[in-house]
Amino acid sequence: MSSKIDPLEAAHHFISTHFPYCQAALLAGSVVRGEATETSDLDIIIFDDTLVSSYRESFIESGWPIELFAHNLTSYRTFFEQDCQRAIPSLPRMVTEGIVLKDTDIVEDIKREANALLDSGPEAWSDETIELKRYFLTDALDDLIGCTRRSEGLFIAAKIGELTAEFILRTNKKWIGSSKWTYRSLEQFDASAARQLTYALEAYYQTNETDALICYVDETLSPFSGRLFAGFSRGKSNET
Incomplete structure (x- = not known):
């Protein structure tokens, strides 16, 4: 594996290489929270209206393991809902904490949706x-x-x-x-x-x-x- 470069620089390079025309992109995970370790990866979320459906893919680039979470402009809501149903809000949490890598005036609304879900908490147990x-x-x-x-x-x-x-x-x-x-x-x-x-x-x-x-x-x-x-x-x- 090549030497790691700055995580933000690596994330920007990844977006410009793989998703130059996406509408928005976020960097989330331990590097954003200041909790990165030697084995930490980069969690990158992209929103691209050309995608037919959501998917997840792993890469190693710029010395970093990269976990990609790819969504179109509506498919992420299904994952928001599924995460909340199982009471493990992985995607809403990543969106909320994520650093904006690219935006075409859509990130604020998506972050607002994620924050509202996190603030409401999971459905109470019967x-x-x-x-x-x-x-x-x-x-x-x-x-x-x-x-x-x-x-x-x-x-x-x-x-x-x-x-x-x-x-x-x-x-x-x-x-x-x-x-x-x-x-x-x-x-x-x-x-x-x-x-x-x-x-x-x-x-x-x-x-x-x-x-x-x-x-x-x-x-x-x-x-x-x-x-x-x-x-x-x-x-x-x-x-x-």
Whole structure:
């Protein structure tokens, strides 16, 4: 790989080479947030009215891995909607934080749409969904409590961490994330809760001690009537 040039310069070069006639382009991601690492890439969003549909493509240019998110002037709204339905607003977040590389007086409106979605938050969980998630967390806890194989326990604990973070965020009508964004989303909402969950997971990973993680999950579930197993049912017909 060739030496990296300035990320903004690399992004401009990419746009001028591949999409010289696009209506707008944004640079988003860790380099924009000041969080870039040695393995960070450039997230570039383009809006081009000649595109039939949206697509995603990866490149390595100017020494940078580049993730391209290509949209026409309406297709991005489908992705906005899909992201909001799964409560992981990847594209709205990128658009909001993005640095303008090119604009023909359309970026302001698109950013306004993205900001409005982010500000409104995800749709609240129904009582039925909360019950289902309580059941999943209870089931995962039972697996951990009864686990006798360290190799399996590592994966169970990781799943409990994800489910618990999701439960906290979604019952508070907050956006969630995946991978590193799971923690970032929880930390943004409640830094203390994020630290406590990390501590509980570390306690298991380092010493095989499950008490802290079990206690954390029980405290999370407590305002929602705690664990759920007996009486849980889905799909049962009421017909006799």
